[in-house]
Amino acid sequence: MGRRGDSEIRDTETRREGDPVKRTGPPRPRLSASPSLRARLRTPCLVLTACCLLSMAGCRQDMQDQPRMKPFRSSTFFRDGISSRPPVAGTVPRGYLRADREFFTGKKSGARSGASATTATGQQTASNQQAAPAPATVAAGTPATQGVSAYPDDVETFPLPVTQELISRGKQRYEIFCSTCHGLTGNGDGMVVRRGLRRAASFHADNLRQAPVGHFFDAITNGWGAMPSYAPQIPAQDRWAIIAYVRALQLSQQNAEAATAAQPASPAATPPTGGHNQR
Numbered sequence: 001m002g003r004r005g006d007s008e009i010r011d012t013e014t015r016r017e018g019d020p021v022k023r024t025g026p027p028r029p030r031l032s033a034s035p036s037l038r039a040r041l042r043t044p045c046l047v048l049t050a051c052c053l054l055s056m057a058g059c060r061q062d063m064q065d066q067p068r069m070k071p072f073r074s075s076t077f078f079r080d081g082i083s084s085r086p087p088v089a090g091t092v093p094r095g096y097l098r099a100d101r102e103f104f105t106g107k108k109s110g111a112r113s114g115a116s117a118t119t120a121t122g123q124q125t126a127s128n129q130q131a132a133p134a135p136a137t138v139a140a141g142t143p144a145t146q147g148v149s150a151y152p153d154d155v156e157t158f159p160l161p162v163t164q165e166l167i168s169r170g171k172q173r174y175e176i177f178c179s180t181c182h183g184l185t186g187n188g189d190g191m192v193v194r195r196g197l198r199r200a201a202s203f204h205a206d207n208l209r210q211a212p213v214g215h216f217f218d219a220i221t222n223g224w225g226a227m228p229s230y231a232p233q234i235p236a237q238d239r240w241a242i243i244a245y246v247r248a249l250q251l252s253q254q255n256a257e258a259a260t261a262a263q264p265a266s267p268a269a270t271p272p273t274g275g276h277n278q279r
Contacts, residue, residue: 103159106217111153147210154214170245186249216243
């Protein structure tokens with residue numbers, strides 16, 4: 001076994017733990033890459049660098065600090081000075097198409113509804129009054145036409161099934177919105193009438209008993225006389241529910257009147273004959 005040199009022994013003794021080991025001997029040869037290999041390695045590096053630069057450019061705060069319109073704020077961008085743009089004419093929100101005309105207007109298909117129909121009816125009535133002579137005689141307080149013939153454009157049947165749940169819902173809505181004027185029984189003697197306001201119509205009058213259901217829907221939707229429109233407060237489904245309950249009130253009072261009329265009249269009391277007061 002050969003002896004190690006003095007320098008090697010000294011190097012081993014003085015090296016501390018963790019120090020790199022000095023290699024002795026000839027250095028390792030370095031491998032040189034070909035130009036084609038260098039080009040292949042350079043292309044991915046350039047692509048990666050470009051991606052990093054683009055991502056860093058997207059981290060700016062322009063999206064956060066960009067000028068934007070806030071609701072109900074004025075704007076100088078548009079001529080009218082309003083930032084919120086109105087929808088296009090004829091735009092219908094999803095779920096509000098209202099293709100069922102009878103359900104949402106109470107009018108028959110092909111009939112005009114709303115203010116246009118009222119205006120046209122008024123103009124036609126005025127022209128007829130000017131052209132035609134006055135009718136012969138009409139009893140005081142009796143309208144010329146009643147029932148369905150008085151409202152030819154209104155539907156006569158309910159456009160939805162009338163169930164117990166619908167009538168119960170109508171009773172609840174009636175007591176909230178209608179009973180203050182028309183009363184709990186529909187006689188037109190509600191609380192506001194008792195306090196001095198104009199007396200409301202009674203649902204038990206002959207003209208309203210014979211009126212089609214579409215007339216009641218039209219009155220609730222567009223108002224009638226001193227009664228304002230309740231369309232913003234009462235949805236279409238609840239309007240039909242109220243009308244179903246009004247029909248139930250009419251039938252209940254009509255049956256009560258029929259039962260009262262069917263009862264035999266009690267005989268008149270005959271005065272007693274004789275007695276202590278007779279002389």
